[in-house]
Amino acid sequence: MKTRTRFAPSPTGYMHIGNLRTALYEYLIAKSTGGDFILRIEDTDQKRYVEGATDIIFQTLKRVGMLWDEGPDIGGNFGPYVQSERKPIYAEYAHKLVELGGAYYCFCAHKDEEDEVENNPAHTKLKDPCKLIPLEEAKKRIANGESFVVRQNINKKGTSIFHDVVYGDIEIDYDELDEGVLLKSDGLPTYNFANVIDDHLMHISHVVRGNEYISSTPKYNLIYEAFGWEPPVYVHVPPVMKDAQHKLSKRNGDASFQDLVAKGYLPEAILNYIALLGWNPGDEREIFSLKELEQVFSSERLNKSPAIFDIAKLTWMNGCYIRSLSPEEFDAVAQPYYANITIPINKKALSSALQPRIETLGEIAEQIDFLQAVPDYDLALYENKKMKTTPEVAEKALKIVLPILSEVTDWSNDNLFEVLKAAAVANEMKNGQVLYPVRIALSGKETTPGGATELAVILGKDETLNRIKAAIQKLA
């Protein structure tokens, strides 16, 4: 049988990291075995629906290359793929389940009085008086227009056992199970019902979801059983944590996928990093493209315990991805960050200076803030013990270097370096005594993306000469 997995998010806002990781595992389970990855939108809670959230889901998945084989936008053989469009299907199966004895009609809940519902002891399992209403009478009341919900009927005794790929065999007593609402009074199903119906109808073979669903899984199995359906393979995954106590969640303002991208993390790096949060390949390799993950993924190597999201490691990994980009690719992703620079500079040279120096694209702004204009700086900057320079040495060096540079025609890094080195030798100075002051004169900063000659290439001859002249004046 073909492996079929589904990613079934609720359109409630941004795509958070835990969600994306679940989608990744679903995608990988399908693709590592030549199966299908299905996208389904679970929008049965109209109160939580957020406009535009579905587009974010589409865009995020596309951005990381996790393309779906069936979904709301492209259709498929088991549509529709949006739950709100499947309302009649759920109603049909809900009534069928009542006939089969797996559920019953309940009239005592009133959605306008939520507090009352929550505290209503009548809803304690097996004590709901509605369970005792004869089916014929219940149908009459419904026909009369009375508001109702369909509630799961759980009469089984003993212990339920099911197997999970990650957690192994899990036993839960049927007594622990609540007779939850399956079909709400608005006619829409709850997750507890919709996921079972859809997963079956869409031929889902492997259900991957957060481990918070472990304790309700026996309830779903009861529904499969009542219909005479085969339950799927269960793969419950532990949560992604913010720290030891708290789950990563958008609600707490934790970074979402789009937040990370906005901070200059590459989608490929984010995906690679989260793949390793709760899974490992069995060897010591850490860098994987999505395609490579498809090759080596195995659900048996999924971890049981929660993993804390470590931005430091992601940052390191992002640096690896940045460095592995070709110069052209890096230049392309860096361009938007150069938008504030209006003076003519050598952007290619800037990109190659930046590429080995940054771990996230967001660091670019700080690295290049001196390009547009030299910031106001203290002359003490020319004081450097290791380079053996002082403001006086700097003034001398810059005055030596200015006429020499004016004559240079080959404005390449290598040539500039040779020229400046020769100037140092000719004046019995150390390399650093010449190069360091030039770098400060060009940048006004202690640390820069590149040395004196690299900055000179980036700025170009005219701007370089101008900045050295300005520095000489400042030193005088």
Next chain:
RNA sequence: GGUCCCAUCGUCUAAUGGUUAGGACAUCACCCUUUCACGGUGGCAAUAUGGGUUCGAAUCCCGUUGGGAUCACCA
């Protein structure tokens, strides 16, 4: 609280009864070096705890502690 689940360096993890408990990030030191990086070398650092079982336990069993989840007309 009932029930279920989890527990190896600070973090992500490897080791499916026998390893000096391995790797990566972070951190520290050194090297490289026209600053800062990149890169290279090395250091520090873990089996929560108490009992079993076994010739031998991170690994199997029980208790303890700690943490998480669940008990909605949310998913």
